Amino acid sequence: MTLQELKYVVAVADERNFRRAADKVFVSQPSLSASVKKLEDELGVQLFERGPQEVLLTEAGRQVVAQARRVLDEAARVKVVAKEKHDPLRGTLRLGVIHTIAPYLLPDLVMALRSSAPGMPLDIEENLTANLDQMLRGGLIDVAIVAEPYSATGIETVPLYDEEFRVVVPAKHPWARRKAVSADELETQNLLLLSIGHCFRDQILEACREFAKPAPPGKEGNSLETLRSMVASGLGISVLPASALTQRYANPLIKVIDFLPPTPLRRVVAAFRTDFPRRAAVEAIAAAAPTLDLPVKAAPRQRP
Amino acid sequence: MTLQELKYVVAVADERNFRRAADKVFVSQPSLSASVKKLEDELGVQLFERGPQEVLLTEAGRQVVAQARRVLDEAARVKVVAKEKHDPLRGTLRLGVIHTIAPYLLPDLVMALRSSAPGMPLDIEENLTANLDQMLRGGLIDVAIVAEPYSATGIETVPLYDEEFRVVVPAKHPWARRKAVSADELETQNLLLLSIGHCFRDQILEACREFAKPAPPGKEGNSLETLRSMVASGLGISVLPASALTQRYANPLIKVIDFLPPTPLRRVVAAFRTDFPRRAAVEAIAAAAPTLDLPVKAAPRQRP
DNA sequence: TGCGGGTGATAGGCAATGACTATCGAGGTG
DNA sequence: CACCTCGATAGTCATTGCCTATCACCCGCA
Numbered sequence: 001m002t003l004q005e006l007k008y009v010v011a012v013a014d015e016r017n018f019r020r021a022a023d024k025v026f027v028s029q030p031s032l033s034a035s036v037k038k039l040e041d042e043l044g045v046q047l048f049e050r051g052p053q054e055v056l057l058t059e060a061g062r063q064v065v066a067q068a069r070r071v072l073d074e075a076a077r078v079k080v081v082a083k084e085k086h087d088p089l090r091g092t093l094r095l096g097v098i099h100t101i102a103p104y105l106l107p108d109l110v111m112a113l114r115s116s117a118p119g120m121p122l123d124i125e126e127n128l129t130a131n132l133d134q135m136l137r138g139g140l141i142d143v144a145i146v147a148e149p150y151s152a153t154g155i156e157t158v159p160l161y162d163e164e165f166r167v168v169v170p171a172k173h174p175w176a177r178r179k180a181v182s183a184d185e186l187e188t189q190n191l192l193l194l195s196i197g198h199c200f201r202d203q204i205l206e207a208c209r210e211f212a213k214p215a216p217p218g219k220e221g222n223s224l225e226t227l228r229s230m231v232a233s234g235l236g237i238s239v240l241p242a243s244a245l246t247q248r249y250a251n252p253l254i255k256v257i258d259f260l261p262p263t264p265l266r267r268v269v270a271a272f273r274t275d276f277p278r279r280a281a282v283e284a285i286a287a288a289a290p291t292l293d294l295p296v297k298a299a300p301r302q303r304p
Numbered sequence: 305m306t307l308q309e310l311k312y313v314v315a316v317a318d319e320r321n322f323r324r325a326a327d328k329v330f331v332s333q334p335s336l337s338a339s340v341k342k343l344e345d346e347l348g349v350q351l352f353e354r355g356p357q358e359v360l361l362t363e364a365g366r367q368v369v370a371q372a373r374r375v376l377d378e379a380a381r382v383k384v385v386a387k388e389k390h391d392p393l394r395g396t397l398r399l400g401v402i403h404t405i406a407p408y409l410l411p412d413l414v415m416a417l418r419s420s421a422p423g424m425p426l427d428i429e430e431n432l433t434a435n436l437d438q439m440l441r442g443g444l445i446d447v448a449i450v451a452e453p454y455s456a457t458g459i460e461t462v463p464l465y466d467e468e469f470r471v472v473v474p475a476k477h478p479w480a481r482r483k484a485v486s487a488d489e490l491e492t493q494n495l496l497l498l499s500i501g502h503c504f505r506d507q508i509l510e511a512c513r514e515f516a517k518p519a520p521p522g523k524e525g526n527s528l529e530t531l532r533s534m535v536a537s538g539l540g541i542s543v544l545p546a547s548a549l550t551q552r553y554a555n556p557l558i559k560v561i562d563f564l565p566p567t568p569l570r571r572v573v574a575a576f577r578t579d580f581p582r583r584a585a586v587e588a589i590a591a592a593a594p595t596l597d598l599p600v601k602a603a604p605r606q607r608p
Numbered sequence: 609t610g611c612g613g614g615t616g617a618t619a620g621g622c623a624a625t626g627a628c629t630a631t632c633g634a635g636g637t638g
Numbered sequence: 639c640a641c642c643t644c645g646a647t648a649g650t651c652a653t654t655g656c657c658t659a660t661c662a663c664c665c666g667c668a
Contacts, residue, residue: 001382003307004655018616031656033616038655043386046581049443050616052458052664056443058581059396060389067385071378078305078371082347085364092363139353139360153635154356277350277362308626322645335627337645342626354645356635457664 003075005039006068008032009047013065016055088278090119095285096132096144097124100200100224101268104243105145105294112288120281129199136271143282147199148267157269158282160289162297163241164265165204167257170234176255183259190236192227195220203266204239228254241266242295307379309343310372312336313351317369320359392582394423400436400448401428404504404528405572408547409449409598416592424585433503440575447586451503452571461573462586464593466601468569469508470549471561472532473541480559487563494540496531499524507570508543532558545570546599 011021012032022029040047047061057065085091097106102124110122125132125141132144133152150157167186169175175189194201221227227238232253245256270285315325316336326333344351351365361369389395401410406428414426429436429445436448437456454461471490473479479493498505525531531542536557549560574589 001307001379003305006379006382019614027655028657029616030618030658033618034655037617043383045386045389049577049579049581051441051443051577051579052615053441054443055616056577056579058389060386060581063385063389064382067378067382071375071382074371074375074378075305075310078310078368078375079347081367081371082349082364085349085362085367137355137357139355139358273353273355273360275353275355275360277353323643331626332628333645334629334647337647338626341646356644359645 001039001042003072005035006071008035009039009061010065010068010072012036012048012055013057013061018050018055087119088280089117089284091278092121092123093143093278093281094123094125094141096135096141096146097126098129098132098146098199099126100194100198100241101145101147101243102126103225104241104246105268105292108292108294109285109288112291113284116288117281117284120284128197130197136273139273142272142276142278143285144271145285146269146271147203148269150199150269150271152271154274155271156274157271158286160268160270160286161294162265162267163243163294164263164297165239165241165259166245167237167259168228168231168240168245169237169255169257170231171253171255172234173237173255175237175257178257180258180260183264186237186239192230192236192238193220194224194227195222200224200241200266203264206264239264246295305343305346307376309339310375312339313343313365314369314372314376316340316352316359317361317365322354322359391423392584393421393588395582396425396427397447397582397585398427398429398445400439400445400450401430402433402436402450402503403430404498404502404545405449405451405547406430407529408545408550409572409596412596412598413589413592416595417588420592421585421588424588432501434501440577443577446576446580446582447589448575449589450573450575451507452573454503454573454575456575458578459575460578461575462590464572464574464590465598466569466571467545467547467598468567468601469543469545469563471541471563472535472544472549473559473561474535474538475557475559476538477541477559479541479561482561484562484564487568490541490543496534496540496542497524498528498531499526504528504545504570507568510568543568550597550599 008021008025008027011025012018015021015024018033018036019029022032025032027035036048043060043064045060045064046058047064049056049058106124113120113122125135127135129144129146129150132141132146133150133155135141136144136155137152145160148157167175167181169189175181191204193204221230221238224240224244228240228244228249228251230236231238232251270282272279272282276282312325312329312331315329316322319325319328322337322340323333326336329336331339340352347364347368349364349368350362351368353360353362410428417424417426429439431439433448433450433454436445436450437454437459439445440448440459441456449464452461471479471485473493479485495508497508525534525542528544528548532544532548532553532555534540535542536555574586576583576586580586
């Protein structure tokens with residue numbers, strides 16, 4: 001039984017005439033006759049009475065044709081469903097973002113995508129890189145926005161932007177008046193870091209190799225906002241990414257100091273499975289990134 | 305798009321593995337891959353992400369597969385419907401019967417068929433032969449029980465039984481004591497006949513050729529029961545078929561007289577379109593006829 | 609009563625479709 | 639690094655379904 005046979009049978013039932021039905025479905029009359037007979041044989045029931053005057057539906061034919069219409073109806077809806085999903089910028093995109101990026105990027109990004117891809121709502125998952133990686137491979141999310149270094153087989157990345165690091169110290173800290181500090185100097189202070197698992201912690205330790213080996217530094221916080229508050233309360237100094245230090249987050253208890261060049265930075269990328277079919281959705285995110293009002297540098301597409 | 309492609313896609317979605325899915329639907333893995341790709345191309349949407357680890361459903365894939373299941377479901381019901389109609393003795397039989405047979409045959413026939421073909425309810429239409437003929441050709445009824453002579457192209461008949469005619473006279477009629485009368489004698493009496501259109505009228509006139517030409521005889525009735533009542537009231541004599549003169553219809557005001565041989569009779573047949581596929585249903589009727597408690601003679605199958 | 613115009617079924621040739629086996633290339637795993 | 643499994647590809651082959659041409663039948667008309 002094929003959809004075509006069902007189409008043919010319905011056509012014959014509609015036209016009550018094999019020739020007209022054949023024209024209607026764009027085949028020759030013998031082909032149509034053969035197909036109808038084939039279906040009748042398969043079903044073991046005669047569907048039509050071929051009289052010399054007219055073609056009559058048998059009782060079985062009536063029922064089968066009615067059911068065939070339902071099949072064709074549902075089959076037509078397959079195409080409709082597929083067509084609706086045709087545009088990669090339509091349909092929910094499941095997006096994972098690490099904790100140190102989400103709160104600073106998402107408000108603007110969602111805003112930008114709402115106009116550039118209005119048919120693509122975001123289902124957002126905020127988590128650690130390692131977890132996002134697993135979810136990405138497992139198909140639980142479609143795209144992950146993480147910081148480099150990040151690579152995995154079967155995963156591609158598109159750079160979004162480069163984001164410099166800044167030192168934040170309490171307002172009454174001895175460094176509060178300095179214009180810039182060197183990464184090596186941080187060692188001398190009580191450096192507050194994120195807890196283990198946050199990539200941002202590792203990136204800072206990487207930037208300040210000197211004390212990566214010695215004992216772990218001061219206290220740890222669970223989010224950048226926690227760190228910020230801890231600094232504000234005078235507990236120590238810390239390092240935050242530039243996007244966490246916009247005007248919106250200005251705080252009189254905190255002083256922001258640049259690094260002496262080379263300024264450490266992180267590259268933020270969008271990662272997705274190589275086989276992910278909605279690349280245009282990733283492109284939409286990459287295209288939106290440089291338009292955002294963030295203190296970042298557009299990251300050139302270096303490894304396409 | 306074919307049902308097979310939909311089956312394949314559903315199998316892949318179920319197994320999340322092309323090889324296992326191929327086994328499940330009894331094709332080689334390359335064939336299955338090709339079919340899936342073909343459907344994806346046709347729909348213009350990628351349904352699966354073929355990762356090295358596992359096969360993932362895209363969002364479009366989820367929706368298409370869900371719809372495909374519905375299609376296959378409905379398609380399976382086509383076979384169920386057909387199977388239900390597989391037995392020609394199942395399903396309503398639309399039966400037409402002429403007025404002069406219906407009330408005497410149907411009660412017994414329905415009873416007999418209820419046991420020999422319990423799954424075949426009768427939808428009964430009572431009408432004149434000419435109308436039944438049209439309905440039979442037009443497919444409005446499946447079988448017509450009529451009296452011969454009846455023939456038409458594209459129509460076959462099966463004899464059911466032969467039924468003799470009897471003369472009925474009022475109880476106080478001069479003939480009331482006679483054992484038998486000749487057809488020719490009827491001319492001398494006030495013969496009550498059915499109105500024009502009833503074949504039984506023509507058959508009586510045929511039996512008594514003598515006065516077929518002269519002026520029309522006495523009054524006319526619209527049914528055999530009307531005639532019977534008219535005879536009972538002394539309005540004249542009439543002729544009835546044997547099946548209308550069983551014990552059940554005995555009436556003290558009426559005397560039944562045999563014809564002198566050759567006794568006129570009518571052959572009752574079941575007529576159906578040559579193309580009618582449920583011949584077994586007709587056979588069931590033919591087989592039931594001789595078992596009925598009617599004063600008739602089984603009609604041999606003379607022209608098969 | 610024979611003759612066109614209609615029906616659906618049949619016959620024979622042909623091309624497209626789908627299936628197969630064998631193999632590849634990519635990844636993951638010991 | 640060898641080995642295994644994944645899905646994709648290549649090439650061949652049989653089946654399928656299609657077409658044109660024709661048949662057999664029935665109708666209505668002359």
